[in-house]
Amino acid sequence: MTISHAPPPPGLSVAPEKSSAPSRTPPDLQAVVPASVRRSRLRSAPRWVRRAVGPLLLLALWQVFSATGVLHPDVLASPGTIARAGADLVADGTLPAAMGVSLQRVVVGLLLGGVVGTALALVSGLSRLGEDLVDATVQMLRTVPWVGLIPLFIIWLGIGEAPKVALIALGVAFHLYLNVYAGIRGVDAQLIEAGESLGLGRWGLVRHVVLPGALPGAMTGLRYSLATAWLALVFGESINADAGIGFLMNQAREFFRTDVIVVCLVVYAFLGLTADVIVRILERLLLQWRPTFTGQ
Amino acid sequence: MATDLHRPVKETLAPDPRSAASAGAPEAAVRVAGLTRAFDGRPVIDDLDLTLRAGEFTALLGRSGCGKSTLLRVLAGLDREISGTVLVPRRRAVAFQAPRLMPWKRVWRNVLLGLPGKPERAVAEGALAEVGLAERAGAWPKTLSGGEAQRASLARALVREPDLLLLDEPFGALDALTRIKAQQLVAELWQRRGCAVLLVTHDVDEALLLADRALVMREGRIAYDTPVALDRPRGVGSPGFADLRARLLTELGVEGGGGVEGKGRAHGGPGAPADEKPSVAAGPSGPGPAKAPDESSAHPRHGDAS
Numbered sequence: 001m002t003i004s005h006a007p008p009p010p011g012l013s014v015a016p017e018k019s020s021a022p023s024r025t026p027p028d029l030q031a032v033v034p035a036s037v038r039r040s041r042l043r044s045a046p047r048w049v050r051r052a053v054g055p056l057l058l059l060a061l062w063q064v065f066s067a068t069g070v071l072h073p074d075v076l077a078s079p080g081t082i083a084r085a086g087a088d089l090v091a092d093g094t095l096p097a098a099m100g101v102s103l104q105r106v107v108v109g110l111l112l113g114g115v116v117g118t119a120l121a122l123v124s125g126l127s128r129l130g131e132d133l134v135d136a137t138v139q140m141l142r143t144v145p146w147v148g149l150i151p152l153f154i155i156w157l158g159i160g161e162a163p164k165v166a167l168i169a170l171g172v173a174f175h176l177y178l179n180v181y182a183g184i185r186g187v188d189a190q191l192i193e194a195g196e197s198l199g200l201g202r203w204g205l206v207r208h209v210v211l212p213g214a215l216p217g218a219m220t221g222l223r224y225s226l227a228t229a230w231l232a233l234v235f236g237e238s239i240n241a242d243a244g245i246g247f248l249m250n251q252a253r254e255f256f257r258t259d260v261i262v263v264c265l266v267v268y269a270f271l272g273l274t275a276d277v278i279v280r281i282l283e284r285l286l287l288q289w290r291p292t293f294t295g296q
Numbered sequence: 297m298a299t300d301l302h303r304p305v306k307e308t309l310a311p312d313p314r315s316a317a318s319a320g321a322p323e324a325a326v327r328v329a330g331l332t333r334a335f336d337g338r339p340v341i342d343d344l345d346l347t348l349r350a351g352e353f354t355a356l357l358g359r360s361g362c363g364k365s366t367l368l369r370v371l372a373g374l375d376r377e378i379s380g381t382v383l384v385p386r387r388r389a390v391a392f393q394a395p396r397l398m399p400w401k402r403v404w405r406n407v408l409l410g411l412p413g414k415p416e417r418a419v420a421e422g423a424l425a426e427v428g429l430a431e432r433a434g435a436w437p438k439t440l441s442g443g444e445a446q447r448a449s450l451a452r453a454l455v456r457e458p459d460l461l462l463l464d465e466p467f468g469a470l471d472a473l474t475r476i477k478a479q480q481l482v483a484e485l486w487q488r489r490g491c492a493v494l495l496v497t498h499d500v501d502e503a504l505l506l507a508d509r510a511l512v513m514r515e516g517r518i519a520y521d522t523p524v525a526l527d528r529p530r531g532v533g534s535p536g537f538a539d540l541r542a543r544l545l546t547e548l549g550v551e552g553g554g555g556v557e558g559k560g561r562a563h564g565g566p567g568a569p570a571d572e573k574p575s576v577a578a579g580p581s582g583p584g585p586a587k588a589p590d591e592s593s594a595h596p597r598h599g600d601a602s
């Protein structure tokens with residue numbers, strides 16, 4: 001038996017452990033905590049509570065600033081004053097009546113614009129000919145800022161309900177058109193081919209493949225068009241309104257009633273929020289098949 | 297009963313067992329003559345002739361990009377920019393490499409999509425049960441695993457009771473184990489249904505395990521056509537398997553046909569251990585109706601003895 005290693009020099013002791021595998025510190029173990037344990041109290045609170053925290057904090061801050069005089073009432077009334085003004089407006093029936101008028105304008109404009117926008121999108125989305133005829137025209141008109149059309153609308157339609165509704169319908173139609181059209185054109189060609197191979201005819205393909213496939217786009221369009229509808233309402237009502245929330249706001253401006261102005265703004269916001277909730281519910285119902293990330 | 301299906305010369309074949317029996321010749325499920333398909337002036341299918349017999353399981357092999365999928369789409373009636381004669385059964389179904397389920401329809405609705413009339417959910421459940429997916433009938437496609445989705449797609453094809461089933465690499469995206477199961481399933485279903493099957497695949501072993509006949513496509517034509525006269529159930533060690541495999545690999549342009557295949561799976565020569573891969577064709581012991589290896593009883597319409 002031969003020893004290949006040189007013998008250790010005399011006087012130098014070799015630690016036996018060192019000669020084996022290089023010494024390793026044991027791995028630093030970390031516990032994988034189950035998600036249910038890991039959630040903090042805020043995380044385990046219901047979703048709506050978590051969502052309410054931010055706005056409530058803002059409101060509290062505002063009340064504090066008003067109470068300490070940092071925020072002068074002429075600049076912005078305190079939340080308390082605003083609440084009282086709101087309660088008064090509701091009690092004497094002014095606010096519900098104004099809301100009814102405004103809501104009606106939005107609904108009519110939304111329906112009108114929705115039908116026109118969706119119909120045009122179907123025409124240009126489903127056929128080449130329709131695309132050539134409609135799409136170029138719509139894209140051209142889209143470059144005109146629709147708010148800039150207000151003076152023309154007043155000349156054409158007078159100062160009654162018509163120009164306000166038309167303004168809303170216009171904003172809604174463009175958004176729905178663009179998103180529904182993009183949705184239709186974004187449908188997976190492989191799915192269309194699969195539908196064809198299953199024996200679906202042209203109408204069957206539209207009904208079972210193209211339209212469901214365009215639905216996510218349509219929902220996005222609906223969201224945008226709702227936002228636009230409220231914006232158009234505010235623009236439309238700020239000129240020549242004799243009823244509605246915009247009219248209330250104009251009146252309040254003349255009397256420096258910042259509290260009433262804020263009440264009106266809150267009502268606008270509230271209506272917008274309600275519309276958003278409706279769209280969310282619709283999305284949850286109609287798009288539950290979608291394999292998308294929903295957050296943690 | 298001629299129906300315009302394909303542009304240039306078209307008629308639809310509806311295989312009729314009686315007429316074939318009286319004629320004595322094997323009835324055709326597909327008849328293609330002088331088929332040409334060009335993309336931007338470049339012919340991908342070039343004067344191709346092909347006849348598939350009813351009830352026959354045919355595997356179509358070929359290098360990537362040689363036009364297999366293009367041929368399949370023509371046979372499915374999805375591509376009509378062609379010249380030549382193409383006769384295909386009116387009832388035909390396709391399963392693609394991706395399952396292509398409509399994500400907005402629950403599984404059973406996907407299965408029934410495109411069927412005439414208003415079929416009951418039970419019809420879909422029957423087809424899903426055949427592929428072992430009955431309990432997932434009400435699920436959204438997004439909740440299916442890859443193999444489950446592929447089986448649902450197969451059920452969707454089968455519920456049409458096709459005379460011709462076109463499969464474009466249906467197992468391509470599956471893992472090795474699921475793939476073996478799916479191959480077994482297709483073998484079983486085919487033996488039960490007796491429809492003609494055209495299976496596009498890259499896998500020579502798969503072709504030899506499943507098919508009665510193997511075709512190799514090259515330069516836009518069927519360049520090689522061989523019967524696969526192996527006894528069922530088959531395994532990679534069946535007598536004659538290795539020789540046929542080597543021959544096909546040579547036809548496909550792979551040097552040293554008996555050796556290593558592209559997937560890195562190395563089989564030895566003919567003497568290698570036989571049972572490393574489970575046999576696929578449904579044997580007497582498999583699930584489903586017990587079938588003797590005797591083929592003529594397995595699918596009655598398969599007229600010719602291969």
Ligand SMILES: Nc1ncnc2c1ncn2[C@@H]1O[C@H](COP(=O)(O)OP(=O)(O)OP(=O)(O)O)[C@@H](O)[C@H]1O
Nearest residue numbers: 335336340358359360361362363364365366367498
């Ligand atoms: N729509 C198309 N436009 C232009 N060329 C196409 C089109 N579809 C297919 N090709 C071409 O035709 C040829 C054959 O394509 P095909 O999909 O049939 O190949 P394949 O044999 O199925 O290949 P693989 O095994 O990779 O799936 C390829 O060269 C491809 O680039």
Ligand SMILES: [Mg+2]
Nearest residue numbers: 364365366464
């Ligand atoms: Mg292909």
